[in-house]
Amino acid sequence: MRVLGILAAAFASASASCDPSKWTPPSNGVYNTSSRVDPNKLNVHLIAHSHDDPGWLIGVDQYYIQKVQYILDTAVEELVRNPDRQFMFVEQSFFQRWWHQQGSEVRGIVKQLVREGRLDLTVNGGWCMHDEATPHYIAMVDQTAYGHQLLMDEFGISPRIGWQIDPFGHSATQGSLLSQGVGFDALYFARIDYQDYGHRKKNKDLEFIWRPSKSRGKASQVFTGEIIDHYCPPGKFDFGNNGNQIQDDPTLHDFDVCDEVEQFVNNAKMRGGASKGNHVFIPMGCDFQYDNSLRWFKNMDKLIHYVNQDGRINVLYSNLSYYTDEKRAEGLTWSVKTDDFFPYASARDDYWSGFFTSRPTLKRFAQVANTLLQQVRQLDAVYQSHHSSALVALQRAVGLVQHHDGLSGTEKQSVADDYALRLNDGIIQAEKELNEVLFVIGEKEPYHFCLLANTSVCDISTQNTDFEVLVHNALARTSVQTVSIPITHKSAEISVLSGDGNIRNKDVFVALPVHPETKVAPYSFVFSVELKPLSTTRFLVKQKDAVTEQESISDDNVKVNSENDDVVVLENHLMRAEISKTTGSITKLANKKKNIQIPLSLDVAYYQAFQGDGPKSGAYVFRPDSNKTYPVTGSRADGLTTTDPMPDATMVELQTTAAINGGVTSVPRVAFKVGSWVTLEYRVNDDDEFLEIEWTVGPVPIDDKKGKEVIVRFDAGENIASDDTLYTDSNGLEFMKRVRNHRDSWNLTLHDNQEAVAANYFPITTGAYIKDSKRQLNVVTDRAQGAASLANGQLEVMVHRRLLADDSKGVAENLNETESVYDVNTKQHVTKGLVVRGNFFINVDSVDDGMRSIRSKMESQFFRPLTVYRKPVPSEVKAKVPWLTVGEFPTNVGLTTLQELSKQCLMELSTEEGVGAMEWKTTDDTYGWSPRSLPVKGTSVTLQAIEVRAFRVCFAKDPKNIGAATVIDNTDTENESTDSWDEDIGTMLQDLAEIIAME
The missing domain is CATH 2.60.40.1180 (Golgi alpha-mannosidase II)
Incomplete structure (x- = not known):
């Protein structure tokens, strides 16, 4: 009885503090949600959304069947119920599937909702929400443009807001090319370094102008916002995940409107206190929410109704375009950020720099598939087979794998297998399309x-x-x-x-x-x-x-020289490399043309993964147990028993692959077996200033129950005084300056030596370099990887990861990739750790020409x-x-895409030289760029530094004049050129190649 008395007293106290009579529920059951902006209050924009990964813990098909179809079904139903409600949907890989399953009645409703802006499809609009660390910019543009084209075709709309809420860090390419470059007015995301976030929140700097391109400057800046407290709603206002409901029936004992309003107002004021101006937004949604949209919208209706009755703040249904317009209208002054957001750390010792390398074979397969897509498209466009629809499967597969839990390597193994299967299926269809193209020009087999x-x-x-x-x-x-x-x-x-x-x-x-x-x-x-x-x-x-x-x-300029008992010399007329027969390492690298030679070493080693209490190395996170690396010669390979001798630390099995047909080797190469699970093969190719290094790593041994993260380290020592600085590419486009233990935007705090390793790893998609005032060491890679420079003169790249712990980021699976191998001796399939093979291309050059050489190799490596x-x-x-022959593009202009769009061809050109590659200092201490342009038959096209521009090449319908073309600059659609050529296709494309030329 005494306990009951205490409970009754507590309830009476709570009831007294929350008077139901203060609140006015709707008499007709319809809540007042019609509020708009109030200039005299803090305006809280509710952004209803669902973050839907097209693959992560389960595959894209399973997510659609289990969740996404119901999200869209019920969201549309609830939008119809109340004209004030709004809902944002992003991933076109899901929406397009759902859209094509709907009948005419639902399609009509959806089109009306889109016209009204209440079903908001103008946010991101890509095939997926791509990763920003690992994709090539061509793939990023491709998948974004594909989604945008579908939205334009079906609804006549163009996305205007970037929404990259879940990628693990953000790239300069995203902030420039994939924001302003695709017509976005703003970009919002939810993951930046925890130290950066703390400083920005304290200083009301979570919204700012991002200007990440040194070369493009203000021409590529974008208004950017970091979402406060991530992309899910605060606490109890997550009406999908935690089951909380607003109880506003005053006749029931658990009436809680007072508490709900108070908590929401306090949270909104916190957000207002961390922001400039009178507008904030709260994301109302999370992963795969709104499969029961009634639950969400009914509670948000109540929230808007009662919070606005309270009167301290103003709450409204809104969308990001409206929010952005209101922020702009306030006329506030914003800070400017010029660096990027890599690497991302969510806490101490929790640097998400492991995924830069995770699943290296998927990363390579995706790049190969992307290159094949561009190549077959190009042939299809040139020879006008009009079968480009056959490439849709590959286009969608390549677009899908760019997802931030796809190419990143942070999905479950079964989902990675699904991505690979889709790529393979798309390639099979692309092979059929290629043969259709060749059939058009007479190739019958x-x-x-x-x-x-x-x-x-x-x-x-x-x-x-x-x-x-x-x-x-x-x-x-x-x-x-x-x-x-x-x-x-x-x-x-x-x-x-x-x-x-x-x-x-x-x-x-x-x-x-x-x-x-x-x-x-x-x-x-x-x-x-x-x-x-x-x-x-x-x-x-x-x-x-x-x-x-x-x-x-054989070419006498290309040869192998083994006269010295200690080294093998590989050389051509442009470069020379000396390889130690004892260690299998490079000892010297020379550029003959520039008369530059540096001592250089190559080491293959590994970090041992941390597996104790706290953050661990996993699919996302890189956390070594120390800053020490271990030589691969000291580890046991899969299959060795305890009675087998451990490989000697200096033991290297030399295997020369000199030409069998005798004489001087024209493409010299030499291979070494390093320890028991690493092979290095060095190659000098004809007319190539780069040394090619093919590495084969695995199976990575785990018999000691320790995860390992394998690196290749190039060390020039004091021969390149790199001043604590590394340069890494941003998605294959512009290079970013990385200073060790430093961030441009805040004072970085590092807590131990292990953290200093992970915090200095950065993503590379195609290349990296170190330099001093005279020399530049270039490294070009064949896939996305992580890279660091942890000492002056050093550049290391992580090539493989095999881990025995999960990093607790949600995937709940160790990154321990295996493969099934058929043994011809035992005639059985054996499961082994994954073996990975890849290539580096390295050279040393002068600082003046270093950028030219690395750019050229990056392009030729991508477009093998x-x-x-x-x-x-x-x-x-x-x-x-006869096969087509066209003219030359300038060395600093690339043809990134040539594809058929209906009866036209889309041509994308890019300048891949930054301002720093060809600069003149001006009086205001900024850098000037001399645009590349040349008028061709009345049409002049200009490319600025680090710019990608698209053009439509229109082929004439008259079969007697198949070479006629009109070039339309998509960046200036109000002034379309109508100049045409009455020439054959080859000459027409030759003219197009000459549109951009050196002055």
């Missing part, structure tokens, strides 16, 4: 991709003694490329069947299998070829066992030549049409 050629697997070349190879150069400039083909014979001949490709060198080498126990081609046929811009050449390769001295087409294979065909069924 199909070609096939060999995506595993780098692992010595290709059915066409290993099952046929003779075969044809078609090589397409997607670059808009002449390029010398090296092609490697798996073969089964010790010798091979090659000849040109059509096209004007010029064979320069050829050789046969012993292949290095990824898995020694598997059956693969024993040899690699390697040839270098000079290819004209956008040109295609067809070759015939004939294998044979007999070897003659006359078969080599398209190579396809088929059995030999009789001459009577070969193409009778």
